[in-house]
Amino acid sequence: MKHSTRSMLRTAVILFAAGLLLTTSCYIYAAANDIDIYGISSGKAQYVSYKETIGEILLRSPNATKNISPNPDHPDFSSLEIYSQVGDIELRTTDGDTYIEYENVDVNNLKCEILGDTLSISEIDPVSFMGVSIKNEGIAFDGLRQIFNSKSSLNKDRKVIVYLGSGVTLESLSANANVGKVILDSVSAREATINVAYGEANVSNCDFTGGTIKINGDMSDITFDKNIYSMCNIAIIKGDIFAIVSNGKSNMETTLGNVSVTATKKLSDYTIRMSTNYGKVKVEGEEMKDTEYNQSGSSDYIWAKAGFGSLTVSSEYVAGDNGVSNPPDTYDPNVPEIPEIY
Numbered sequence: 001m002k003h004s005t006r007s008m009l010r011t012a013v014i015l016f017a018a019g020l021l022l023t024t025s026c027y028i029y030a031a032a033n034d035i036d037i038y039g040i041s042s043g044k045a046q047y048v049s050y051k052e053t054i055g056e057i058l059l060r061s062p063n064a065t066k067n068i069s070p071n072p073d074h075p076d077f078s079s080l081e082i083y084s085q086v087g088d089i090e091l092r093t094t095d096g097d098t099y100i101e102y103e104n105v106d107v108n109n110l111k112c113e114i115l116g117d118t119l120s121i122s123e124i125d126p127v128s129f130m131g132v133s134i135k136n137e138g139i140a141f142d143g144l145r146q147i148f149n150s151k152s153s154l155n156k157d158r159k160v161i162v163y164l165g166s167g168v169t170l171e172s173l174s175a176n177a178n179v180g181k182v183i184l185d186s187v188s189a190r191e192a193t194i195n196v197a198y199g200e201a202n203v204s205n206c207d208f209t210g211g212t213i214k215i216n217g218d219m220s221d222i223t224f225d226k227n228i229y230s231m232c233n234i235a236i237i238k239g240d241i242f243a244i245v246s247n248g249k250s251n252m253e254t255t256l257g258n259v260s261v262t263a264t265k266k267l268s269d270y271t272i273r274m275s276t277n278y279g280k281v282k283v284e285g286e287e288m289k290d291t292e293y294n295q296s297g298s299s300d301y302i303w304a305k306a307g308f309g310s311l312t313v314s315s316e317y318v319a320g321d322n323g324v325s326n327p328p329d330t331y332d333p334n335v336p337e338i339p340e341i342y
Helices: 003-032 054-059 144-148
Strands: 047-053 079-086 088-094 099-106 111-115 118-122 127-129 132-135 138-141 159-165 172-185 191-204 207-225 228-238 241-245 249-256 259-263 271-278 281-283 292-295 301-308 311-315
Touching (some): 047 054, 228 241, 301 311
Parallel strands (some): 079 118, 088 159, 207 228, 228 249, 241 259, 249 301, 259 311, 271 301
Antiparallel strands (some): 271 292
16 A cells, blocks of 8 residues: 555544544533534424314414404404414314314424414424425425434324314415315315415315415315315416316416316306317317317306326216216326325
8 A cells, every 4th residue: 555545544534533523522512511403493292182262372362453452343363374394284164163173283383373363373393304394485405414313303194173163254364284285175265375385285165255266286186176266276386186166267287297177067158278288188078189279258267287297178067957977087197196295
């Protein structure tokens, strides 16, 4: 072995030993002084399931308009915002008073309060595992040192269910899940926005009369079933969209996936615009020769677009019969399937 090579190896060993000694010393010092070397909350997760009423939330919400307003009839809240980094969100109706049900939530990483007229539910700290953190703003890698952090706060069984009292119509609704499902069933709001990064959204039998419902997703499947609205905008990067529509303006777009639309009225009652860069276009089960389809009709319209995928539009309307046909099959072997999230 050359002298220069031995010198380089000797220097490398000395530097490695010095680095190891320095790292070990710092680690011991941090442990002795209860310093979190990973820069994240060191609180231990405490997973519980429980319910609470709006009255209980108001008791810890000094900035709620309900607590400040001299009008005793002021509503408890009129808007709702939910952020879930990992886990499911469900919004449903109930015949009784509004309440919230939590399943497998970390109570040390949960914030629920009413600010002004907005009921806000979210996690306090990011959810993290193996150096990856999931925040309200998205998913990020926090650095190599976080890989060695043994603490993981990811819990895919987490669920927040909001039961809205009968007759409650929200001014605005925002539901955001980075990893998980968002389910809206029979709720009423004048404006609604749903964001799902990795998971799925299911919106059914909801009333957005005169308002707009927006659904955005990255790798997400969307089901939109018999809702009332003036405008619907669904846009996802990778995933399938299945919708049953009636009145209103419906815009649906996926970059990689299929779009299937079933109308409750005759197709001739709609203005229809459909286009795909690569895939099939089917109208009432008949495959079009072109990758575009245009039809003029009323102010109720269906616009569907795909970058790589098939588009299908059909009607469940049967003259003189209340029967409903089965939803069309949108499977296309040329379109890659979305991998399972969990």
